[in-house]
Amino acid sequence: MPDMHDLTRKLQNQNGSKIVLVVADGLGGLPLQPGGNTELETARTPNLDELAVQGTLGLSIPVKPGITPGSGPGHLGLFGYDPLQYQIGRGVLEALGIDFELGPNDVAIRGNFCTLDADGNISDRRAGRIATDKAAPLCEKLDQIQVPGVEVFVRHVKEYRMVVVFRGEGLGGEVDDTDPQQTGVPPLAPTARNPSSQRTAEVAQQFLDSARAVLSNDAPANFLPRRGIDKKPEIPTYLDVYGLRAGAIAVYPMYRGLARLVSMDVLDAGQTLGDQTARLKAAWNDYDFFFLHFKYTDSTGEDGNFDAKVERIEELDAAIPQITQLRPDVLIVTGDHSTPSRMRSHSWHPVPTLLAADRCRPDDCQAFGERDCLGGGLGQFEAKYLMPLALAHAGRLDKFGA
Amino acid sequence: MPDMHDLTRKLQNQNGSKIVLVVADGLGGLPLQPGGNTELETARTPNLDELAVQGTLGLSIPVKPGITPGSGPGHLGLFGYDPLQYQIGRGVLEALGIDFELGPNDVAIRGNFCTLDADGNISDRRAGRIATDKAAPLCEKLDQIQVPGVEVFVRHVKEYRMVVVFRGEGLGGEVDDTDPQQTGVPPLAPTARNPSSQRTAEVAQQFLDSARAVLSNDAPANFLPRRGIDKKPEIPTYLDVYGLRAGAIAVYPMYRGLARLVSMDVLDAGQTLGDQTARLKAAWNDYDFFFLHFKYTDSTGEDGNFDAKVERIEELDAAIPQITQLRPDVLIVTGDHSTPSRMRSHSWHPVPTLLAADRCRPDDCQAFGERDCLGGGLGQFEAKYLMPLALAHAGRLDKFGA
Numbered sequence: 177m178p179d180m181h182d183l184t185r186k187l188q189n190q191n192g193s194k195i196v197l198v199v200a201d202g203l204g205g206l207p208l209q210p211g212g213n214t215e216l217e218t219a220r221t222p223n224l225d226e227l228a229v230q231g232t233l234g235l236s237i238p239v240k241p242g243i244t245p246g247s248g249p250g251h252l253g254l255f256g257y258d259p260l261q262y263q264i265g266r267g268v269l270e271a272l273g274i275d276f277e278l279g280p281n282d283v284a285i286r287g288n289f290c291t292l293d294a295d296g297n298i299s300d301r302r303a304g305r306i307a308t309d310k311a312a313p314l315c316e317k318l319d320q321i322q323v324p325g326v327e328v329f330v331r332h333v334k335e336y337r338m339v340v341v342f343r344g345e346g347l348g349g350e351v352d353d354t355d356p357q358q359t360g361v362p363p364l365a366p367t368a369r370n371p372s373s374q375r376t377a378e379v380a381q382q383f384l385d386s387a388r389a390v391l392s393n394d395a396p397a398n399f400l401p402r403r404g405i406d407k408k409p410e411i412p413t414y415l416d417v418y419g420l421r422a423g424a425i426a427v428y429p430m431y432r433g434l435a436r437l438v439s440m441d442v443l444d445a446g447q448t449l450g451d452q453t454a455r456l457k458a459a460w461n462d463y464d465f466f467f468l469h470f471k472y473t474d475s476t477g478e479d480g481n482f483d484a485k486v487e488r489i490e491e492l493d494a495a496i497p498q499i500t501q502l503r504p505d506v507l508i509v510t511g512d513h514s515t516p517s518r519m520r521s522h523s524w525h526p527v528p529t530l531l532a533a534d535r536c537r538p539d540d541c542q543a544f545g546e547r548d549c550l551g552g553g554l555g556q557f558e559a560k561y562l563m564p565l566a567l568a569h570a571g572r573l574d575k576f577g578a
Numbered sequence: 579m580p581d582m583h584d585l586t587r588k589l590q591n592q593n594g595s596k597i598v599l600v601v602a603d604g605l606g607g608l609p610l611q612p613g614g615n616t617e618l619e620t621a622r623t624p625n626l627d628e629l630a631v632q633g634t635l636g637l638s639i640p641v642k643p644g645i646t647p648g649s650g651p652g653h654l655g656l657f658g659y660d661p662l663q664y665q666i667g668r669g670v671l672e673a674l675g676i677d678f679e680l681g682p683n684d685v686a687i688r689g690n691f692c693t694l695d696a697d698g699n700i701s702d703r704r705a706g707r708i709a710t711d712k713a714a715p716l717c718e719k720l721d722q723i724q725v726p727g728v729e730v731f732v733r734h735v736k737e738y739r740m741v742v743v744f745r746g747e748g749l750g751g752e753v754d755d756t757d758p759q760q761t762g763v764p765p766l767a768p769t770a771r772n773p774s775s776q777r778t779a780e781v782a783q784q785f786l787d788s789a790r791a792v793l794s795n796d797a798p799a800n801f802l803p804r805r806g807i808d809k810k811p812e813i814p815t816y817l818d819v820y821g822l823r824a825g826a827i828a829v830y831p832m833y834r835g836l837a838r839l840v841s842m843d844v845l846d847a848g849q850t851l852g853d854q855t856a857r858l859k860a861a862w863n864d865y866d867f868f869f870l871h872f873k874y875t876d877s878t879g880e881d882g883n884f885d886a887k888v889e890r891i892e893e894l895d896a897a898i899p900q901i902t903q904l905r906p907d908v909l910i911v912t913g914d915h916s917t918p919s920r921m922r923s924h925s926w927h928p929v930p931t932l933l934a935a936d937r938c939r940p941d942d943c944q945a946f947g948e949r950d951c952l953g954g955g956l957g958q959f960e961a962k963y964l965m966p967l968a969l970a971h972a973g974r975l976d977k978f979g980a
Binding site for chain 2: 204206207210211212214235239240241242243244245246247248249250258259260261263264266269270516518519521522523524525526546547550551555556
């Protein structure tokens with residue numbers, strides 16, 4: 177049976193239309209009090225409300241009902257890739273998060289500095305949460321390690337965390353973690369879970385032996401166990417499945433990395449929403465599709481700061497005219513998941529979604545908010561269907577069947 | 579690609595929260611007159627309405643749109659098992675319905691008494707609908723039949739119906755029915771549909787030969803053709819897929835049996851709703867999840883008695899405070915299917931569903947009824963997603979992906 181990408185690949189056409197996908201990270205929320213308003217319902221959003229009147233609303237289910245997504249599956253869903261089919265490992269996500277460009281022959285690994293005692297047992301799994309200014313130079317030392325036949329990259333992430341990448345032919349991604357997840361025991365040996373990952377396990381062992389020597393005088397950070405060893409999933413490109421030249425305008429590396437996973441071009445986003453909309457305008461003629469990522473609706477939610485999240489939503493609203501003046505054929509504003517400030521975390525609640533286009537069927541929604549979206553014309557839909565809806569409203573999908 | 583149980587198995591956590599699933603069998607209904615109210619909309623349900631204001635509503639689609647489920651698939655869906663993936667045979671359902679505890683080596687068969695004429699052809703497929711007081715002793719006679727190498731159980735169900743169980747190693751469940759579904763022809767010989775069911779067919783033939791001899795003087799019930807020969811499906815347990823210790827409080831054997839299929843503990847439910855809520859209270863500390871089954875919303879619907887169904891709904895409403903005073907973290911009230919009294923049968927109509935929990939997103943519903951549920955925050959969803967939603971609202975599911 178054909179899947180959605182088989183359909184969009186076959187039905188896609190080129191008509192010069194422009195689609196803009198604005199992702200307000202963690203947009204959905206909850207009221208602080210029973211019967212109260214959510215962050216989005218509380219915010220004064222005249223521009224989004226005007227779009228809500230013109231366009232059509234709905235609620236996006238990021239993965240499946242009840243499932244709370246991380247940023248990876250949350251964005252893959254919005255990009256139109258089934259997040260259960262395309263799973264991104266933690267090593268790959270960590271590499272994406274520091275803008276490391278993973279290639280097809282790369283195996284990415286999350287590494288932790290840890291402390292070994294005199295018997296070689298782990299006494300602290302995070303090396304006393306060693307500070308960044310101490311850890312970064314150690315990563316530079318580790319980056320010098322050579323393993324015959326492969327390239328080795330060690331990049332510092334934050335405090336005790338780093339990414340290790342092995343680049344070479346024949347490196348499978350199925351190797352068990354060496355972090356025993358407890359203290360008082362030695363790190364585990366890297367063990368391949370299938371024959372095609374045997375070489376990876378050997379490379380990892382050689383690297384770890386060298387690392388032990390390199391770090392021997394650097395207590396408390398005298399070893400690194402590793403967690404999350406993965407290869408980048410093979411994901412078809414936007415140009416292939418949708419016929420779209422896609423550009424990503426994201427301030428944070430994680431989201432640039434997620435865009436790169438589906439082969440979007442990553443554009444210089446600057447630091448502010450103003451920088452981002454300026455980049456959008458400057459690149460307008462170069463792409464058919466733009467992904468614009470706004471982080472702070474999520475981070476304020478994670479902080480549990482309802483009022484700050486409201487302010488960030490209002491900041492986004494104020495930037496909307498900079499986008500609409502470019503006259504996109506389809507403008508979508510949504511989130512990759514909900515982050516209710518009341519919960520201080522991602523949640524499973526469906527995400528308010530606004531799609532504005534000339535061919536929207538009216539749904540009588542008057543404002544952009546969770547309750548309005550409940551009655552919206554898009555209904556509740558799995559996030560992976562958003563891109564087909566965008567393409568349809570842009571006139572970029574031909575008829576299926578005669 | 580992982581399925582929902584792969585997800586819930588991986589993401590589940592233990593937090594001591596309690597979930598109560600109240601199944602009002604056949605809850606959904608229809609108005610008697612165009613434009614009228616359904617049974618649920620007609621009933622005075624102050625307690626359910628209060629929960630509807632606090633919680634979130636929706637409509638559950640038991641299997642797929644347009645599909646009317648029996649009790650088996652209806653409950654499996656609510657329990658979170660895809661009813662198209664896990665199918666329960668008629669023999670197994672009949673055994674569940676008389677509280678017979680099926681083991682993994684059991685083959686269960688629905689049997690009918692029938693009448694053979696002098697030529698050995700079936701003259702009455704139901705033996706004149708022989709009465710229970712006549713049929714039960716015949717079943718006891720049949721229960722004495724011995725077949726070498728297997729245990730044989732014959733249990734009377736009702737009138738001309740019985741359950742036959744063969745217990746032994748190497749008994750497959752793929753044997754054709756021996757009931758030719760018409761009169762004037764002889765019963766069919768048991769025929770295996772695959773090699774691993776060959777032994778079952780042989781056992782069945784031996785049993786039928788003996789039964790014919792045993793019943794030779796018991797006309798009109800002088801033979802039994804058989805319909806529905808099945809093994810219990812292998813179903814992962816609640817503890818496995820959800821991490822829940824589950825207790826079932828059901829008055830009727832069929833629903834105890836369905837709960838047993840997913841390895842819930844079956845608790846003494848007594849006879850009345852008062853007995854059931856008392857049991858719930860008594861067992862409160864022993865389980866994480868409770869399934870409480872209320873039969874009479876279905877049986878009154880099947881009787882075509884609109885007013886009686888309304889009364890039964892009001893009876894259930896009156897019992898709600900006995901549940902809420904226990905302070906469950908998640909309380910769900912729904913049905914396994916609709917049984918509109920106007921139709922006197924199960925139907926395909928989506929089932930009104932109420933989920934009350936602290937982290938519900940408000941949806942402005944003011945009462946528990948089909949029309950309110952249409953605007954509810956859960957939307958229309960396949961029943962199999964109810965358990966993930968329950969787990970999410972109970973804080974029992976971790977984030978998927980980083």
